[in-house]
Amino acid sequence: MIKKVVLVLVLVTAIVLFIPSAALAGQKWQGTDDLLDSKMKQITGVAAKKPLVDVNQGNLGLFLFAAGGFTAGTVFGYQWRRLFHEKAGTGND
Amino acid sequence: MHIQDGFLTGQWAVTWFGTASVFVAKGIYDVTKKAEKILMFKPLLGLVSAAVFFISLLPIPVPITGTSSHPCGTPLAAILVGPFVSIVLSVVSLLLQALFFAHGGITTLGANVMSEGVIGSLVGYVIFRLGRKMGFSLGIAAGIAGFAGDIAVYCTTSLELALGMPGVHNLTAAKAFLAFSGLYLPTQLPLAILEGLVTGAMLKYIAKVRPDILYNLGILEKPEK
Numbered sequence: 001m002i003k004k005v006v007l008v009l010v011l012v013t014a015i016v017l018f019i020p021s022a023a024l025a026g027q028k029w030q031g032t033d034d035l036l037d038s039k040m041k042q043i044t045g046v047a048a049k050k051p052l053v054d055v056n057q058g059n060l061g062l063f064l065f066a067a068g069g070f071t072a073g074t075v076f077g078y079q080w081r082r083l084f085h086e087k088a089g090t091g092n093d
Numbered sequence: 094m095h096i097q098d099g100f101l102t103g104q105w106a107v108t109w110f111g112t113a114s115v116f117v118a119k120g121i122y123d124v125t126k127k128a129e130k131i132l133m134f135k136p137l138l139g140l141v142s143a144a145v146f147f148i149s150l151l152p153i154p155v156p157i158t159g160t161s162s163h164p165c166g167t168p169l170a171a172i173l174v175g176p177f178v179s180i181v182l183s184v185v186s187l188l189l190q191a192l193f194f195a196h197g198g199i200t201t202l203g204a205n206v207m208s209e210g211v212i213g214s215l216v217g218y219v220i221f222r223l224g225r226k227m228g229f230s231l232g233i234a235a236g237i238a239g240f241a242g243d244i245a246v247y248c249t250t251s252l253e254l255a256l257g258m259p260g261v262h263n264l265t266a267a268k269a270f271l272a273f274s275g276l277y278l279p280t281q282l283p284l285a286i287l288e289g290l291v292t293g294a295m296l297k298y299i300a301k302v303r304p305d306i307l308y309n310l311g312i313l314e315k316p317e318k
Contacts, residue, residue: 002233009286029154032162032280033095033196036254039276040100043269044260048097051195064193065150072147079140083133084302 094165094208094250094277095190098198105257110203113180116211120181127178131309138178141170145179146186149209150194153287155280162280164288165209168217168242169295172235172312176218183210204257208249217242217292231300231313232293239292243285247277 037048055061101109127134148166155161170179187205190196197205217238224234255269264272300307307313 002230006233006236006290010290012286028159029152029161030159031152032160032277033097035160035276036273037097039272040254040258043264043272044258044262046099046258046260049099049198051097052191052199053193053195055195061195068150068189068194069147072143075139075143076147079136079143082136083140083306084299 094205094246095187095197096201096204096250096254098200100198100254100259101201101204101257102259103200105253106200106203108203109201109207109253109257113203113206113211116177116180117184117206120177120179120184123175123177124181127175133306133309134174137306137310138174138182141174141179142182142185145170145182146189149183149186150190150196153284155283157283158280160280162277162284164284164291165213165243165246166288167209167213167246168221168239168288169235169292171214171218171242172221172238172292172296173299173310175310176214179214179218180206180210183214204250204253208246208253212249213242213246216245231307232297235296236289236293238289240285240289243281243288244278247281248274251277 041047053060053064055064124138128138145166148164151163152161153163167179167183170182174182184202184206187197187202187209191199191202191205220241221234221238224237225231229237251270251273254273255266258269262269296307296312300313304313308315
């Protein structure tokens with residue numbers, strides 16, 4: 001029974017997440033944080049202050065996100081290997 | 094859920110900094126204690142902190158709404174390393190995101206830590222523990238915790254914005270809360286289901302491959318020989 005519920009959840013998630021034809025928004029893939037910026041300006045008239053590093057300058061954003069993803073992935077992969085491969089089944093450490 | 098600089102009045106920004114700092118202090122204490130007691134705690138902390146940073150920065154497109162948002166990662170972190178330690182990880186992650194990735198502000202860091210760190214971690218952890226007490230399996234309890242933690246984070250962000258929004262407007266806090274949560278939730282709901290599935294799957298994987306980690310952390314009870 002539980003397996004069937006999980007399977008249904010997985011299928012629903014997959015349908016909702018991966019069928020682009022269902023997309024509703026006029027401007028595709030805008031982040032909710034950006035939507036919030038617009039909503040806040042509409043309600044209060046206040047715009048978000050500029051971030052410390054403006055990631056919209058040329059390829060700077062691309063570089064930062066790639067570098068951040070690479071660093072996080074490297075740390076994650078290294079520790080994953082330590083925990084689940086090198087030490088699998090060896091007790092406390 | 095990254096609130097930008099300028100979206101909270103000074104009074105509320107300071108309030109959230111003060112509130113969050115109490116939880117962060119307890120988290121720092123827990124990190125040192127657990128690192129002394131549990132040998133595999135440091136590598137696990139490295140793994141989980143990288144995961145929280147990456148997950149909470151990853152914009153996942155949700156085709157049904159045509160928008161994108163990110164999961165939180167803190168419910169999973171709270172289950173694995175403890176709720177207060179998870180709060181410390183969220184501080185590091187949110188600070189880096191505010192400084193280098195234009196995600197969230199510095200003056201609003203306290204509010205962001207409060208929503209993603211404190212509420213995400215505590216709701217995730219409490220729901221997981223309750224689920225286990227009610228007899229749910231490890232994966233199901235963690236899955237529900239991941240889902241509930243994610244939704245709780247975005248509801249908290251909406252509340253923070255509704256209470257502390259600046260400027261002159263004729264909206265009550267309740268109406269503003271509904272407006273902000275109505276903006277977040279359609280996108281966040283499928284992502285919360287996804288976060289629940291990932292959280293449950295992760296716990297099940299660790300239980301299968303290295304159950305000793307879960308025994309040492311007190312997540313699973315060691316079977317009697």
